Amino acid sequence: xxxxxxxxxxxxxxxxxxxxxxxxxxxxxxxxxxxxxxxxxxxxxxxxxxxxxxxxxxxxxxxxxxxxxxxxxxxxxxxxxxxxxxxxxxxxxxxxxxxxxxxxxxxxxxxxxxxxxxxxxxxxxxxxxxxxxxxxxxxxxxxxxxxxxxxxxxxxxxxxxxxxxxxxxxxx
Amino acid sequence: xxxxxxxxxxxxxxxxxxxxxxxxxxxxxxxxxxxxxxxxxxxxxxxxxxxxxxxxxxxxxxxxxxxxxxxxxxxxxxxxxxxxxxxxxxxxxxxxxxxxxxxxxxxxxxxxxxxxxxxxxxxxxxxxxxxxxxxxxxxxxxxxxxxxxxxxxxxxxxxxxxxxxxxxxxxxxxxxxxxxxxxxxxxxxxxxxxxxxxxxxxxxxxxxxxxxxxxxxxxxxxxxxxxxxxxxxxxxxxxx
Numbered sequence: 231x232x233x234x235x236x237x238x239x240x241x242x243x244x245x246x247x248x249x250x251x252x253x254x255x256x257x258x259x260x261x262x263x264x265x266x267x268x269x270x271x272x273x274x275x276x277x278x279x280x281x282x283x284x285x286x287x288x289x290x291x292x293x294x295x296x297x298x299x300x301x302x303x304x305x306x307x308x309x310x311x312x313x314x315x316x317x318x319x320x321x322x323x324x325x326x327x328x329x330x331x332x333x334x335x336x337x338x339x340x341x342x343x344x345x346x347x348x349x350x351x352x353x354x355x356x357x358x359x360x361x362x363x364x365x366x367x368x369x370x371x372x373x374x375x376x377x378x379x380x381x382x383x384x385x386x387x388x389x390x391x392x393x394x395x396x397x398x399x400x401x402x
Numbered sequence: 403x404x405x406x407x408x409x410x411x412x413x414x415x416x417x418x419x420x421x422x423x424x425x426x427x428x429x430x431x432x433x434x435x436x437x438x439x440x441x442x443x444x445x446x447x448x449x450x451x452x453x454x455x456x457x458x459x460x461x462x463x464x465x466x467x468x469x470x471x472x473x474x475x476x477x478x479x480x481x482x483x484x485x486x487x488x489x490x491x492x493x494x495x496x497x498x499x500x501x502x503x504x505x506x507x508x509x510x511x512x513x514x515x516x517x518x519x520x521x522x523x524x525x526x527x528x529x530x531x532x533x534x535x536x537x538x539x540x541x542x543x544x545x546x547x548x549x550x551x552x553x554x555x556x557x558x559x560x561x562x563x564x565x566x567x568x569x570x571x572x573x574x575x576x577x578x579x580x581x582x583x584x585x586x587x588x589x590x591x592x593x594x595x596x597x598x599x600x601x602x603x604x605x606x607x608x609x610x611x612x613x614x615x616x617x618x619x620x621x622x623x624x625x626x627x628x629x630x631x632x633x634x635x636x637x638x639x640x641x642x
Contacts, residue, residue, distance in 0.1 A: 234475070235473075235475045238472065238475075239468060242468055243468060246468045247460070247461040247462075250463060250464035250467070251458070251459060264463055264467055268467045271467060271471040275471060300522065303524055304524055328442075329446045329449040332450055333449055333452075333453075336457075337456060337457035340453055340454060341459075358419065359454035359455060360454060360455065360457075360458040365416070365421050377412075380412045381412055383415055383419075384415040387447050391450055
């Protein structure tokens, strides 16, 4: 049993922080996020011996995601409508220098803007840009095809730029 | 003719993310050379990436959570978890599984884990009903030989039913509630001879098996042994 738990620590430690960051993007408060991570580790511990996939990280993160949604259902009892992103055509970015405007943003603004995005957009951005997961890993975590990862990510980026520097089309 | 005479859209993101083949990358680069709009878009998304990476929060608490889990599974001592709380449920289920002495039939663990999973997922019943006839009808559409459920009484409220897989077969699971405790009763036709209900404690759970006139039963709950005995007696008594 001791060996099991130490081996599990070695298995999970490199991905622990990523697990908590994903939990934070999916649940509303820090206490819930830590509960989610702890439950996820427990579930992972039960099954990690049988793990034979390519990416332990993707596997752990997919558990975090499932546990987060279970918590949501328990708490909210209704559909997490907030998760569904509004389907929008990608805007034409136009002539304004978004890149320079983005350079001027700080971390607090980024987090506030992420908060305003639908959950499906938030999680794909966090997985890609903060955790630097590959499309294949993200597809595994989210349980969707790789093509969906790409299109969701592109919509999410456009959406986040819009949140941070405004809709270029609404300006002159 | 290049596939990117049109703007590459999704492929621009795949390019930014290093997910394109060499050939695909060259095609996107070819397009970028001649399209300032896409160059600007790429520049924007690169700036967004730098911004997100700079805003990546530290998460030292994750290490604490990992250590807590490792410690909790390392100790074999029986632990008391608060009866409520989301975190407690999974922890309790895990500890229950580990506390079951080695050598006992695997079915005890299976019964406990089916019950824990139902509580974990919040999917305690598939059909919510307190009407035995309605439950029997529902079960008969799902199982070849459904065991008819027993009506509630004596402090046990009938809550509904599920179908679970147990010991390699599909079984009828009838769910009762006594005070704040849910009780799962699994039943299937069996040729084993009659056996008296003998509740025992397996970690957090109380389990109980018995056989009665061609039906094998398993029961699991976080209620006490007396509760399980009483429910088994009620079920036996009401079989006509």
